[in-house]
Amino acid sequence: MAEAELATIARPYARAVFSVALGSQEGLSTWSNMLSLLAGAASDEKIAEQLDDPKLSSAEASSLLASLFAEELNDTARNFLSVLASNGRLMLLPTVAGQFESLKAQHEKTMRVTLASAFEVTEAEQSLLENALRSRLQRDIEIETTIDANLLGGVLIRTEDTVIDDSVRGKLDKLAGILR
Numbered sequence: 001m002a003e004a005e006l007a008t009i010a011r012p013y014a015r016a017v018f019s020v021a022l023g024s025q026e027g028l029s030t031w032s033n034m035l036s037l038l039a040g041a042a043s044d045e046k047i048a049e050q051l052d053d054p055k056l057s058s059a060e061a062s063s064l065l066a067s068l069f070a071e072e073l074n075d076t077a078r079n080f081l082s083v084l085a086s087n088g089r090l091m092l093l094p095t096v097a098g099q100f101e102s103l104k105a106q107h108e109k110t111m112r113v114t115l116a117s118a119f120e121v122t123e124a125e126q127s128l129l130e131n132a133l134r135s136r137l138q139r140d141i142e143i144e145t146t147i148d149a150n151l152l153g154g155v156l157i158r159t160e161d162t163v164i165d166d167s168v169r170g171k172l173d174k175l176a177g178i179l180r
Contacts, residue, residue, distance in 0.1 A: 007099070010092045014099035017080060018107075021100075026074065028104050034077045037069050039097035042090060051090050058085035065090065102160065110140045116148040116156040118167070129157075 021031035041047050042065070051061050062085035066078045073081075084090050105111060113133060115121060126143055133141045148156070152168035 006092060006095045009089070010095035010099055013080075013084065013089065013092060014096045014103060017096065018100055018103040020076060020080075021104075022107070024076065028107070030074075031077075032101065032104060034069070034073055035093070035097040035100050037072055038065060038077075038081070039094040041065060041068055042093035048091070058082075058088070061085045061090055105160075108140070109138070110142060111137060111159055112142045112144065114158040115143055115145045116151060116158075116167075117145065118147070118149055118151040118153050120147065121145050121155075 017031060017035065018028075021028050024031070042051070047065075047068075050056070050064065056064070059082070062078070062081040065085075066073055066081055081090070084092065084096075111133075115126070115129065126145065130141045130143055133139075150169060152172075154167035154170070155164075156167050156170065157164040
């Protein structure tokens, strides 16, 4: 199934879980953790293979997944798994979890930013970027930094739907495209 189709099918489930999480005593972070665990399990090749077994009923599939995290899941999360399984939608768990995280970030006015750099980014540089993004986007910023020697120099900044490529590699690629 195409990624866009998965996102469309997963959206009502993500919104429903988000609505439940907002009204629950556990809150958004607990639901975030539970969905993260379930999405990770559903993404695992061996577990996905077991869940796809045609001999497995929907109740057995949701029980299998729930049993992996017996201590971490509440009854509402188990019910959610049961609904997904009965509709044949367990494979949507990673997409539902991702959409839930987006809804959570919007609600909390936060944004996760990935900063790839050819070299180590100092705390001062990271703080400067964080402050600039915070004032421009009017959101709290969480920066995750990685080192990518292929960039040669500069940075590559990624947010949910924006990519800012200020790397030497990116500039060379643009130049090569112009010269063709």
